[in-house]
Amino acid sequence: MEKLSYASESSASAWTTYLRQIDRVAPYLGELARWTDTLRHPKRALIVDIPLQMDDGTIRHFEGYRVQHNLSRGPGKGGIRYHPDVDLNEVMALSAWMTIKCAAVNLPYGGAKGGIRVDPFSLSEGELERLTRRYTSEIGIIIGPQKDIPAPDVGTNGKVMAWIMDTYSMNQGTTVTGVVTGKPVHLGGSLGREKATGRGVFITGREVAQRAGIGIEGSRVAVQGFGNVGSEAARLFAEAGARVVAIQDHSATLYNEAGIDLAALGDWQTRHRKIAGFAGAQEIDSEAFWEVPMDILIPAALEGQITLERAQKLRCRLVLEGANGPTYPEADDRLAERGVIVVPDVVCNAGGVTVSYFEWVQDMASFFWSEEEINLRMDRIMTEAMSSVWDKASEKACSLRTAAYIVACERILMARQDRGIYPG
Ligand SMILES: NC(=O)C1=CN([C@@H]2O[C@H](COP(=O)(O)OP(=O)(O)OC[C@H]3O[C@@H](n4cnc5c(N)ncnc54)[C@H](O)[C@@H]3O)[C@@H](O)[C@H]2O)C=CC1
Numbered sequence: 001m002e003k004l005s006y007a008s009e010s011s012a013s014a015w016t017t018y019l020r021q022i023d024r025v026a027p028y029l030g031e032l033a034r035w036t037d038t039l040r041h042p043k044r045a046l047i048v049d050i051p052l053q054m055d056d057g058t059i060r061h062f063e064g065y066r067v068q069h070n071l072s073r074g075p076g077k078g079g080i081r082y083h084p085d086v087d088l089n090e091v092m093a094l095s096a097w098m099t100i101k102c103a104a105v106n107l108p109y110g111g112a113k114g115g116i117r118v119d120p121f122s123l124s125e126g127e128l129e130r131l132t133r134r135y136t137s138e139i140g141i142i143i144g145p146q147k148d149i150p151a152p153d154v155g156t157n158g159k160v161m162a163w164i165m166d167t168y169s170m171n172q173g174t175t176v177t178g179v180v181t182g183k184p185v186h187l188g189g190s191l192g193r194e195k196a197t198g199r200g201v202f203i204t205g206r207e208v209a210q211r212a213g214i215g216i217e218g219s220r221v222a223v224q225g226f227g228n229v230g231s232e233a234a235r236l237f238a239e240a241g242a243r244v245v246a247i248q249d250h251s252a253t254l255y256n257e258a259g260i261d262l263a264a265l266g267d268w269q270t271r272h273r274k275i276a277g278f279a280g281a282q283e284i285d286s287e288a289f290w291e292v293p294m295d296i297l298i299p300a301a302l303e304g305q306i307t308l309e310r311a312q313k314l315r316c317r318l319v320l321e322g323a324n325g326p327t328y329p330e331a332d333d334r335l336a337e338r339g340v341i342v343v344p345d346v347v348c349n350a351g352g353v354t355v356s357y358f359e360w361v362q363d364m365a366s367f368f369w370s371e372e373e374i375n376l377r378m379d380r381i382m383t384e385a386m387s388s389v390w391d392k393a394s395e396k397a398c399s400l401r402t403a404a405y406i407v408a409c410e411r412i413l414m415a416r417q418d419r420g421i422y423p424g
């Protein structure tokens with residue numbers, strides 16, 4: 001792999017952000033609130049040491065994690081992140097957001113997440129494969145198709161999922177396709193999974209824009225992150241007649257008032273693995289991204305991006321959280337005061353895990369569906385989830401985030417309560 005580095009981002013407060021979100025939902029939970037502490041404690045957290053022989057013969061050690069936050073509603077589900085800033089705090093938060101997300105869209109899963117603190121672009125393909133295989137063996141004691149099912153996240157992809165499936169299967173002595181989702185289609189993957197998260201961002205955006213009287217056609221869209229999620233969401237908005245005027249990734253911030261040619265940028269990115277240097281837009285300062293005139297903002301990179309300061313500057317009407325945890329609670333409040341609607345991550349980016357669920361079901365049945373059927377079913381689940389959350393927000397006069405947490409926490413805590421806690 002070409003050597004390329006992500007800029008470093010602080011993730012120290014992801015878990016704190018999550019805890020503050022739980023504090024905000026507790027007053028709405030009535031009798032169930034007595035179970036809320038369940039959500040403040042991950043059920044299980046595994047830290048693993050991954051020794052790796054580098055291509056030059058030296059040995060390096062990497063730290064990996066798998067956290068199962070809550071399993072009340074079913075097996076753990078959630079992606080695996082390879083990024084230099086991954087730590088236990090971040091993985092705990094990401095696993096907790098998976099618990100809330102799976103419940104918000106009513107999938108029969110708990111929440112989990114994993115990761116390795118590594119810059120995947122600094123490794124050769126062989127090193128990446130060896131790292132992945134060793135990590136899989138280390139976390140193999142807690143994952144499995146009925147226990148905890150990983151999937152892609154930042155810095156991982158279908159190829160990495162195939163290595164995970166193969167390693168787990170070798171250790172089990174039989175092919176177990178259902179241990180991981182987001183696999184290549186010829187290895188038990190699902191049609192539509194790769195684009196599902198971006199598609200879900202578009203669907204929830206479409207639903208909310210329509211209810212809020214925001215026209216998508218002719219609107220200006222800004223996207224942070226031009227990876228799996230951001231690039232597909234941008235493409236679907238452009239297809240619906242929006243102008244994608246600004247795109248930021250780890251390498252650069254691009255601006256073009258007339259709209260960026262996404263196909264050309266996609267070609268450039270495939271060749272260079274970054275958007276910097278693309279000639280079809282002006283390169284602007286990274287902080288200027290937050291002040292670009294826009295109607296819709298799609299954060300689709302990392303958590304902790306929309307700070308209070310940026311929330312004051314933003315000139316948009318709608319924020320669609322493609323990323324997990326991009327907005328700090330105080331920024332949420334400021335955006336609400338300014339009349340900006342925020343569609344929370346736990347619903348907005350749930351299209352990916354929804355199609356992962358379809359993949360798992362297809363693997364279990366060894367019977368595969370058409371892409372059309374998958375997209376239709378996903379559209380229905382996302383539309384219904386968004387509609388319940390919108391109605392709950394109107395009923396309780398609260399933000400869409402708190403409404404999504406109410407819907408999800410009621411389901412999780414009801415399951416927790418009905419299962420009981422004894423014998424331990
Ligand atoms: N892949 C999936 O199915 C899902 C992903 N997500 C979330 O969506 C977000 C993006 O994930 P993917 O697209 O899968 O990752 P990816 O690895 O495909 O793309 C990440 C993008 O973020 C950019 N980026 C990284 N650091 C940045 C920085 N400091 N400033 C600006 N841009 C930066 C990268 O350049 C890249 O364009 C993450 O928060 C992830 O947890 C959520 C649900 C599912």
Ligand SMILES: O=C(O)CCC(=O)C(=O)O
Nearest residue numbers: 078079151153352353356
């Ligand atoms: O597809 C999945 O199982 C999980 C995707 C994920 O990690 C996420 O939604 O944040």
